[in-house]
Amino acid sequence: MDEIETQVGKTKNKPIMVSVCVVTYNHGKYIGECLDHILNQERDFEIEVLIHDDASTDNAQEVIRGYQERYPDIIKPILRTENQYSKGITNISGAFNFPRAVGKYVALTDGDDYWCDPLKLKKQVSYMEAHPECVFTFHSAKVVSEDGALVNGELMRPYKQSRVVKPEELVDKAVGSPFASFLLRREIVEKLPDYYVDCPVGDRPLELMAAAAGDSYYFDEPMSVYRFAIGGSWTESQMTGDYIRKQEKFAEDLWKMYRRFDEVTGGRFHEAAMRAGGRNEFLTKVNVRDFKTIFKPEYREFFNELNLRDRFFIGFEYRMPKLYNWLRNRKNGR
Template identity: 25%
Template sequence: MKLNVLLITYNQEKYIEQTVESILMQETTFTFNIIVADDCSSDSTLDIIKRYADNNKIEFHFLPKTNNLGFVKNYQRAFDACDDEYIAIMEGDDYWINPFHLENHVTFLDQHPECSMSFNRHLRLFEDQKREEIFEWDNEKDYEYISTEQMALGNRIGNLSCCVLRNEFIKKLDPKLFNLEFADWLLGMIMGQYGPLAYLKEVTSAYRIHDNGQWSRMTDKEQGEAIIAAIDIYDKILNYKYTEVFKQHKKRINIGLYGDKSLRGQIKSITPESIRKLYRRIIK
């Protein structure tokens, strides 16, 4: 077994069929299994997944049903259950749009052992606004190396369902981290301590942005203030190695929230190109 697909779910019956089918359509030269970490869904999410599991050759492993753990603690027990070389994350309202999503990531990581993880460009689906967005790509190569310092300037990942991680580094995560509210940004910065993150050009996954999402239902101001509060915590976790870079990030957010009104609304989309555009307008 080469890879664990980590399926994280909670009350996502509306989307879960497309999610699971996008996993099952994967064409790989290696074997993988699916670890289902359902956080006590009260709808039919788990029943739908079990129907697929009963009629498929790919192994499904269902983690024991417990009390509702919350997003981060559910991830902790899910990571603990992974025992293969790589971990591919799939959240229950996202899906992969390319049958070679897993193959592409594993091939890249096998060929680039210096990288701690990889993540791909993805389709962002703004469900309530009925619009789509794909981040621009201005690199001559079909991949880009991202360091922790670059991540400290702003989240370059944006969605966990586009990530494939080396399990050896996930096993080194401090258990105390799971007492915090964190997701892809901090995880990426920590993984960057073991080697560069690989950002892949090809768009192979889709990320749904809707009002039920923890992050997307927050206002611009709430998101900005949450990021600023998180920075102080993350700075300490990373042993204050990126304090000056974090200060620059805070400055940009504060200008966006309380300064130039034209910069407001961009907090929701912390992307490589928006970072560059914002920095051109900030007087340092």
């Protein structure tokens, strides 16, 4: 068999409120912590945990089987023997988890991240139950390195206060949102547009889909933890091989996504979508340190959106590259 799957429509004969969709690949070190924090959520409603493991070569599937045995009504895994991502299926949640979700809401997380607030789901569900016009809620996150050290407290904090986020704002957002913060009404993901299916990442098109459906709400609380650039992650994979070409390809793919979103929504969010595409193009130039482009006048607004620390070090590297590289190598012990 290519997979092991358990599918149960109800938990303890009660309707499921939230389908938690988890994607994992070689997350054996982390998946237990991820599942513990999901299972330890304080809630007065039922959940299911839909896991897709993409043929991990570590002990991730063994760990998942252990949780399935202990929580057979909640943990519902697909354990692959062949890697689906390598076959061109880039958005695993949409291909394998969303179609089997039966909850009123869909929550998401990668297997190497975890929820650090035991009231996370209850807060989000309570808000959405009280505000039927809200189609999507999300929040900030703590960002840590593989060893658990804090990386940047502002990296996953798109807004400075809890508030309603209008559709145009969600499309044209300067700072990324943690995937593990997402809670959407299930009807949003029941029919996936091609700009989601074809995109190399799953978070940004989901935000666009939510924007097309209505208002969102942002909690300015770090209710999850995002592990940055760990081994085997998408971010880490981008840093290997021909990094510059990968960044260029990523920018091209996201431009396609924004343009297709613009078409599908009849131009309702045209200005916001074009600004978002331009911002992403600028950020890829920052990543590859294309200083000639970074400091062009047409990108000044995007440059000023960067935090003070990033602007300082970009300017430092541009004006004094030898000193910058010497200090960086010394810091890294080289």
